[in-house]
Amino acid sequence: MNERVLHVLEFDKIVEQLKEQAETSLGKEKAAHIFPETDLDKVNRLQEETDEAAQILRLNKVIPFGGIRNIRESLKRSVIGGVLSASECLDIANTMYGGRRVKDFLEDLEEEIPILKQFAEDIAPMREMEQEIRRAIDENGDVLDNASSKLRSIRSQIRTFEASVREKLEGYTRSHAKMLSDAIVTIRNDRYVLPVKQEYRAQIGGIVHDQSSSGQTLFMEPRAVVDLNNKLQQAILNERQEIERILTELSNQIAGVEPTISSNLELLATIDFIAARAKLASKMKASKPRMNDKGIIKMKQARHPLIPDDEVVANDIEIGEEYTAIVITGPNTGGKTVTLKMVGLCTLMAQSGLQVPAFDDCELAVFQTVFADIGDEQSIEQNLSTFSSHMKNIVSIMEEVDDASLVLFDELGSGTDPSEGAALAMALLDEVIARRARVIATTHYPELKAYGYNRDHVINASVEFDVESLKPTYRLLIGVPGRSNAFEISRRLGLQAELIDKAKSLVGIDSKSVENMIASLEKSQIAAEKQYEEAHEILLESEKMRDEIEKEWQTFERKKEELYRKAEEKAEKALKQAREEAEIIVEEIRNMKMNAGLKEHEWIEARKMLEEAQPQLTSKSSSCKQEISEENRPLAPGDDIKLLTVNQQGVVLEQLNEQEYMVQVGIMKVKAKRKDLQYVGRQKQDPERTVATIRGSNAHVKTELDLRGERFEDALHRLEKYVDDALLAGYGKVTIIHGKGTGALRSGVQDFAKQHPAISSARFGGSGEGGSGVTVLELK
Structure with missing residues (x-):
């Protein structure tokens, strides 16, 4: 890109606006040198940087750049052996603190801003150097008394000498007030003096340091305080030398970490430059291209x-x-x-x-x-x-x-x-x-x-x-x-129609045709744009209506499920009450069984019939959801399906990808989309080849096994298979009905339970469960 094109297109005005958005002089310097890149990868990287900073602005957050200064010249002087002033050292400490704030702010953000977070990670905290400077220099840029023990002692002497000098001079203002132009103590040439009238010069005695413009007032240092003033000046000189030593030491320490500070400065300048680009985008209501x-x-x-x-x-x-x-x-x-x-x-x-x-x-x-x-x-x-x-x-x-x-x-x-x-x-x-x-x-x-x-x-x-x-x-x-x-x-504008018509007659036929064609095109485009706007409005209204219908449908579904749930709860409550009443009646009849002469197994069968008579309640909403999930469920090899495109049943051979399957319909093998396949069921398997049943499914396994009338060996064989099925079904407790009889089958069931590793305990049935005619097994 040549400079002339940038000037012609007024890119320099964009640069000025960008500089205004930068928070620091470092960022403004970067903005002033912005230039179009010609490498696609670099341009994409720059756009990603700007978009990350814009993302922070969209969260109503601002990167804190307070305290950051352009300290490059100070760093250069420290490297070549120069002694930095206290204010320069303070600027360096403030910049270190500002850099740490920027680092912490970016690293604490939860948003995905990998580029800016990488910049933040590369910023060195430099806490020790910052604390070293702040121990010696206060926020006003003055060297603290505690910067060294020697400086503290010197400043203590200075305060003592100053107090002594002022005390003596104030004594003069009280005892020789008529000899003074004004009863005050002032300073000339860094020494404490009194404003003495010209005619009393000899009476006061001492050293004249200055006089007024009229010559009527002499600023004199009385002979009595000359020695004290000399000691004070020596102490002040010692103070300056100690401050110089402290600043020299700090400057040397700063020079030792100059590469790290300079690296931090470059990172902070880059972050401010990126933030300025995002702020300009926000100001212009711009978007990422x-x-x-x-x-x-x-x-x-x-x-x-x-x-x-x-x-x-x-x-x-x-x-x-x-x-x-x-x-x-x-x-x-x-x-x-x-x-x-x-x-x-x-x-x-x-x-x-x-x-x-x-x-x-x-x-x-x-x-x-x-x-x-x-x-x-x-x-x-x-x-x-x-x-x-x-x-x-x-x-x-x-x-x-x-x-x-x-x-x-x-x-x-x-x-x-x-x-x-x-x-x-x-x-x-x-x-x-x-x-x-x-x-x-x-x-x-x-x-x-x-x-x-x-x-x-x-x-x-x-x-x-x-x-x-x-x-x-x-x-x-x-x-x-x-x-x-x-x-x-x-x-x-009012030109006569005759003149306009005459002018039109002088225009060539080709020119008229072109003008008519252009006019027609303009009308067509304007009409098309109008139709587009109308269609867009209709689309927006349709989308709004669709959203409203979806909300109404969701509300309807929630209300329907709530009604089903309340109906089930009401039915369950009624069934529970009926069951409790039936239990009471059965128990009362049972107590009379001796008179009626009924047998134990007949009561067990009656109880079993009572339980089986209880209807199974299924949530309507759950079944609806199941039907929907069956329709969209992934298919597995061996599933029976219907190929909707030909209305023929077949079987799934293989899943090719997420939405495509290989199926066999008759003698043909074809590829089919999932949307064209309707799940019918799972092919029946040979019982001897079935490895396992889905745990928790109890549709084919009851909680009781009746072995009465079975031969001993056949009964134990059935018992063994039943316990396996009950374990797979996830039951925790089952009941084995063997009757009382000779007791052989009952003993066989008890011995089987003791030896089976999946049975934790076995007991005879209690009152209302069948007594010694049944064995209740607790499964692990």
């Missing part, structure tokens, strides 16, 4: 960065894919040059790591060079005409332009004969397009209105003009060339 190296520019509602928000007109601009050249035609003062500068300036900003004032998801290209021929650069000193000035610039552009260039031509071919200028403009555009550069050109030549229709990769554009108000709207119309509005404007 996606960058490419393919010459593609796509911006929605882009605004010129230097025009105030209440004046700027936002426009859409796109170039680099379907077409590589835009020719903007139309009258002067319509906004063509503003559009040209906006594209160029946004490109330079994006390549410098700055966000651009456009809608989100905008896209900009990284160009190796940006060329611009904008404005009247006529030079009286060089005796160059407007045309010559433009051509001289264009010649230099044509020497360098290539496929990695963005070229901006303003009023191409102007300043000479219209027919020759138009021809030259078309030739230049053809050459730039042939070199595959991206080019945007403005012109007022009518011959270029048809240029975009006769060339590949070229599109016409214009800036809209409101004939009613006789003012440009500054809206860019892509695909529509500019047309002359002379007749319409003349009519609005």
Whole structure:
């Protein structure tokens, strides 16, 4: 990028705005040297940095840069052996403290800002050096008494001598008041003196250090305090020497860690520079652009960065894919040059790591060079005409332009004969397009209105003009060339209709056709934009309606589930009450069993029938959810399915990826999407080959096993299999009904329970459970 282009596109004004956003002189220095990068990776890195800082601003947080100073000159002097002043040492300590605050702030943020956090990690805390300085120097930049024991002792002597001198001199002010011009103690030449009247000089005696302008007052040091003043001056000299020694020692320590301090300064300057870029983006309401190296520019509602928000007109601009050249035609003062500068300036900003004032998801290209021929650069000193000035610039552009260039031509071919200028403009555009550069050109030549229709990769554009108000709207119309509005404007201004009609009759047929075509295109585009806006409004209303329906549906589902839950609770409560009443009745009848002559196993069977008669309650909402999950569940090899596209059943052979399966339908093996498959069930397995049943599923295993009437060996075989099934079903307790009989089967069940490792205990049934006719097993 050459400096001339930066100046022409007013990039220096962006730099000034950026400097204003920096908090420290270090950051301002960085901002002053900002320059567009031409490497895509570097540009993407800069944009990521800016976006991370913008993310902090979006959280209403501000990086604290207080206390940070530009201490580079002080560091240089310390390295070459210079002695730093107390205020310079204090600035270094404050900068160390400020750097630590920035480090802690960034490291404590929970947001994903890896680049800034890496900068923060690289900042060295330097607490010891900071504390060393603060032990010697206070916040006002003065060396503290406690900086050394010698300095504390010297300053104690100074205070003692000062008190003695002042005490003696104040005695003079009381006893010799008439000899003094004023009863005060003052200082001349760093010594305490009295203002003595001229005529009493001999009576006071001592050393004269000064006199008033009239000569009537002499500032004298009485003979009695000369010795004390001498001791005081010596103590002050000793103080200066000790302070010099302390500052020399601190300067040497600072020089020893200068590389670390300088590294911290560079990191802090970079962080402030990045934060300034984010603040400028916030001020401009800018967004992060996606960058490419393919010459593609796509911006929605882009605004010129230097025009105030209440004046700027936002426009859409796109170039680099379907077409590589835009020719903007139309009258002067319509906004063509503003559009040209906006594209160029946004490109330079994006390549410098700055966000651009456009809608989100905008896209900009990284160009190796940006060329611009904008404005009247006529030079009286060089005796160059407007045309010559433009051509001289264009010649230099044509020497360098290539496929990695963005070229901006303003009023191409102007300043000479219209027919020759138009021809030259078309030739230049053809050459730039042939070199595959991206080019945007403005012109007022009518011959270029048809240029975009006769060339590949070229599109016409214009800036809209409101004939009613006789003012440009500054809206860019892509695909529509500019047309002359002379007749319409003349009519609005009151020119006679006869003169306008006569003028129209003098215009060529081809020109009329072109103007009519342009007018038709303008109307079509305006109508299309209006329809787009209406469709967009309908879309927004539809989305709003969809959201409202979804909310209503969710509310309905919640209410439905709540009703199901309350119904289940009510049913369970009624069943529990009925069960308790039945238990009471059964127990009462049981107590009368001796009279009735009923057998034990008959009571067990009656109890079993009572339990089995209890209905199973299933939540309606749960079953609905299960159906939904079955429909969307992942399929496994062996699952029975229905292939919806052919309405045939088959089986899953293999899962190819997340949404695609290999299935067999009849004799065919086909690939099918998950959405085209309906789950039917799982293929039945051979019982002897079944390894395990899903734990917790008790649909096929009851909590009781009835062995009555079985042969001993068959009964134990069934018992063993039943215990395995009960364990797989997750039961903690089961009941084995063996009856009383001879007691052989009962003993066999008890012995089996003692030897089985998964049975923790076995007991006979209690009252109401079947007594000794059943054995209750506790499973592990």
